[in-house]
Amino acid sequence: MTRTLVASGFHAPVRGAIQEFRDAVFVLDDTGTILSMTEGAPVPDGATRLPHSHILLPGFVDLHIHAPQYPQLGTALDVPLQDWLQIHTFPLEARYADLTFARAVYETLVSDLLAMGTTTAVYYATVHVPATQLLADICLTQGQRAFVGKVAMDDPAACPPTYRDASTDEAVTGTRAVIDHIRHHPGNAAGLVQPIITPRFIPACTDETLAALGALAAETGVRVQTHVSESDWEHAHVQTRHGISDAASLDRFGLMTPHAVLAHGTHLSPADMDLIHTRGACVAHCPLSNAYFAGAIFPLRAALERGLHLGLGSDISGGPSGNLWDAARMAVAASRIREGGTDAADPTRGDPGARVDFRTAFYLATAGGGAALGLPIGHFAPGMQFDAIAIDPTAPLGTIRLWPGQTGEVVLEKVLHTAARANIAAVWVAGRPVKP
Amino acid sequence: MTRTLVASGFHAPVRGAIQEFRDAVFVLDDTGTILSMTEGAPVPDGATRLPHSHILLPGFVDLHIHAPQYPQLGTALDVPLQDWLQIHTFPLEARYADLTFARAVYETLVSDLLAMGTTTAVYYATVHVPATQLLADICLTQGQRAFVGKVAMDDPAACPPTYRDASTDEAVTGTRAVIDHIRHHPGNAAGLVQPIITPRFIPACTDETLAALGALAAETGVRVQTHVSESDWEHAHVQTRHGISDAASLDRFGLMTPHAVLAHGTHLSPADMDLIHTRGACVAHCPLSNAYFAGAIFPLRAALERGLHLGLGSDISGGPSGNLWDAARMAVAASRIREGGTDAADPTRGDPGARVDFRTAFYLATAGGGAALGLPIGHFAPGMQFDAIAIDPTAPLGTIRLWPGQTGEVVLEKVLHTAARANIAAVWVAGRPVKP
Incomplete structure (x- = not known):
């Protein structure tokens, strides 16, 4: 039994280089392992799509x-x-x-x-x-x-x-x-x-x-x-x-x-x-x-x-x-x-x-x-566990302010420096939603 | 026309010494000036009483x-x-x-x-x-x-x-x-x-x-x-x-x-x-x-x-x-x-x-x-402006955790180090509520 989730965001598989992904289709198995991660792939019926403004990061x-x-x-x-x-x-x-x-x-x-x-x-x-x-x-x-x-x-x-x-x-x-x-x-x-x-x-x-x-x-x-x-x-x-x-x-x-x-x-x-x-x-x-x-x-x-x-x-x-x-x-x-x-x-x-x-x-x-x-966590790739955070930069009690024209890793930089608890919309461990 | 507000909290009129006040009755004039601040005074009808758990600080x-x-x-x-x-x-x-x-x-x-x-x-x-x-x-x-x-x-x-x-x-x-x-x-x-x-x-x-x-x-x-x-x-x-x-x-x-x-x-x-x-x-x-x-x-x-x-x-x-x-x-x-x-x-x-x-x-x-x-702000006393913050340490999206037995300036220390935007329940400038 697999699940599919569609999201955009950032990760850093290698130190010093931020990778941004857009409309990535994640297919997970029931252990939370990522089977595939494909940007711009067709979205199957039943997939969960994060709100467009949300930003996915590794946990x-x-x-x-x-x-x-x-x-x-x-x-x-x-x-x-x-x-x-x-x-x-x-x-x-x-x-x-x-x-x-x-x-x-x-x-x-x-x-x-x-x-x-x-x-x-x-x-x-x-x-x-x-x-x-x-x-x-x-x-x-x-x-x-x-x-x-x-x-x-x-x-x-x-x-x-x-x-x-x-x-x-x-x-x-x-x-x-x-x-x-x-x-x-x-x-x-x-x-x-x-x-x-x-x-x-x-x-x-x-x-x-x-x-x-x-x-x-x-x-x-x-x-x-x-x-x-x-x-x-x-x-x-x-x-x-x-x-x-x-x-x-x-x-x-x-x-x-x-x-x-x-x-x-x-x-x-x-x-x-x-x-x-x-x-x-x-x-x-x-x-x-x-x-x-x-x-x-x-x-x-x-x-x-x-x-x-x-x-x-x-x-x-x-x-x-x-x-x-x-x-x-x-x-x-x-x-x-x-x-x-x-x-x-x-x-x-x-x-x-x-x-x-x-x-x-x-x-x-x-x-x-x-x-x-030595665990398969911390970035997104096939074989890694889906441990992740979804950031809502527009959350009413949040403290992130993004402005028109801000794209790419500047967005991540602002999120990293200015996010508050209220900006964290969802959290997954091993593919399971765990936000209290 | 005066208003009365009852609150407990902390301020630091002098560097190095925290003062805690309990059930202080603040009487304000219509310019936001504090006319009196009296702990444990009788509370007149029509007074605003902050929730008991809230903590008042100077703005x-x-x-x-x-x-x-x-x-x-x-x-x-x-x-x-x-x-x-x-x-x-x-x-x-x-x-x-x-x-x-x-x-x-x-x-x-x-x-x-x-x-x-x-x-x-x-x-x-x-x-x-x-x-x-x-x-x-x-x-x-x-x-x-x-x-x-x-x-x-x-x-x-x-x-x-x-x-x-x-x-x-x-x-x-x-x-x-x-x-x-x-x-x-x-x-x-x-x-x-x-x-x-x-x-x-x-x-x-x-x-x-x-x-x-x-x-x-x-x-x-x-x-x-x-x-x-x-x-x-x-x-x-x-x-x-x-x-x-x-x-x-x-x-x-x-x-x-x-x-x-x-x-x-x-x-x-x-x-x-x-x-x-x-x-x-x-x-x-x-x-x-x-x-x-x-x-x-x-x-x-x-x-x-x-x-x-x-x-x-x-x-x-x-x-x-x-x-x-x-x-x-x-x-x-x-x-x-x-x-x-x-x-x-x-x-x-x-x-x-x-x-x-x-x-x-x-x-x-x-x-x-x-x-x-050189302004009459920053602590609470007669003649000072009522510029203040009310902290709700129990706010659901907040990040303050107080534990039984924690009293006195330890409470302020925890608030100062761990508060988030969601913990700020009310803000006043010159006696006027201004929290967006």
Whole structure:
């Protein structure tokens, strides 16, 4: 059984080049796979035709979300990372022992992200197995493509007694329980939701747990996510503790596996980047969060030129925005600030050539994120999943204004910079309409 | 004839301190002046009571908007300032010789800004007298408090023949015509819209015109707006041409008058700041625009500590967003990037203590902007105008999520960081509802 949908819009299969398509006829199978995409083809009876003014884009891929932190989004941004964790974040995350609270937050979060066009989400949950399983259930119910990980964190020196794994065994057993739940979930035959092994970051874990999780990744083939070299503090912690860089240490523990998602990377060295590239892992660039907690701007352009797999992350709630639109906008602005420098009185300021433009930001939010995850998502082509967003630039409560004569990629540039939630008319994951 | 309105919300009469008010009873006269504001007072019959969940804020003051550039908002951000002017901006602005085009853009812009809560706008128009007068008319019709200036720009070396004043005389005569139109407008008895003398910036004007406009400001008492030390290029242009800084040169031409609005100031020296302070002028900080065109981050914290009058500007379309919410958010993020620095490999990076927080950003967007303009706006107190925004945090297409237990200024912090257009339920200027 196939379905046909006719739409015009944009995608960026390759970084730096925007492709526009007009009256493209998409034929989908019942798994949401695109069987064909043909511009100007005859439209069969029964086809769904998007309104002429609507603009189809690939769905957004958010590589780094702390789901339990959604209630504190936009708050507590004035303290250093380690205080932010101990004073604000760990006490909030500890509350997810309460499944009623977890359900209220996670249902709202997944719904809000889908409404903003985040069709794929890579989630940290908490240490709690039941609440993590619940988040996976909610993604399946609402139809969001997701990776969901139970957070592993067991070092008593770093984690409060009220919020940590009691032992390596508990961290591994809990992680296994979530993997089994997701893999054998009766609603997940298509694998829309996948487990992900989630050591919080090296400073929160004992070496024993890091090694055990690396072994678990090797045993199960399950993906890994963690943080890497986010801030001066984190970067220095690992250097002091292990005598090597954060990236090298993750690799030594077997945690830098193919498509591992490493958040931030603000302080990565060129050698670290080459290691990540060699291993086929990727960096989740979180430019808004970095402004608050990283003490530097990720060298995005340099990382792209080294061939790293890269995508964007909102880093809820390290960044004050919960949507990938703001992350894409800030990726461009932050790259310009890195290029230009900050202090006009310093004649040596800046990093010439550091800029990226909206084309790269759009690529990272879509095809770049998809390629980083190794999933058939992020652009439109036969064999890819139909994960998509329809933009209505004329929505009454929207904020896009297009003017006569504006055509081609200028339209995409305006949409990327000025769209609001009200402009998002429809969202599909695997061909299924999922907008709340 | 008085009216009474009951609401709860926040304002920041003084920088750094948020005041929350609960069930405040506002009594307004028919000019929109607040006669009294009393928390918990008895509510008279006939009073308007905002819904309990709504949050009242002072209206936003946008100190720097190029109204004719609205159609290119979010585009053309990849070229240097001088190319951006010649290739994109001047040709667009030249189109405002056509009043039909001008009306279409200006009606949309004023309506969109009011919908986002910008109750006071300081506008550059174009060189054209009729279109500038039309912008003033539209502000009056829609009820937006505004300063509206005909742009003066006459240097043939900098301005294309298709878009400039033909002479100093034309620049001055045109400016006078707009001043007269606004001052004697039958719909402007209350002075809601005011003229403003607007030399584009020194690089676009001859010395003769700069001097003549300074004399006109002295003669008429009309305010001045222009740009100051925006970029390396502009800053160096004035230094080379006049042998003194941009700020000092403006002062010498009589253009640094009380409440003059000087946009950007990214490259101001401490001495320039002291001059601006002494003259009672103000700086419109445009953090989003600065990321694209300034090559540096305005030293906001240092300027505040020198006592400068400061507010925020969207700088449509130098910045990719047309609303002051994004400017306020970026003011915080940019200050954090200035504090932290950009290149993690540079151990001397950053500017310790440069940060500001949401409290300062909120102050600048409201009371700071009002004080910079010397108008009775920006916070709530007897004698102030009732310019206000009502936020509905539960609006269906909105993006604010408040959670049980979140009270006090955390609520304001979340509103400031996460509100969308759909969350803005009502807007008042001078006590009049103006939301489109």
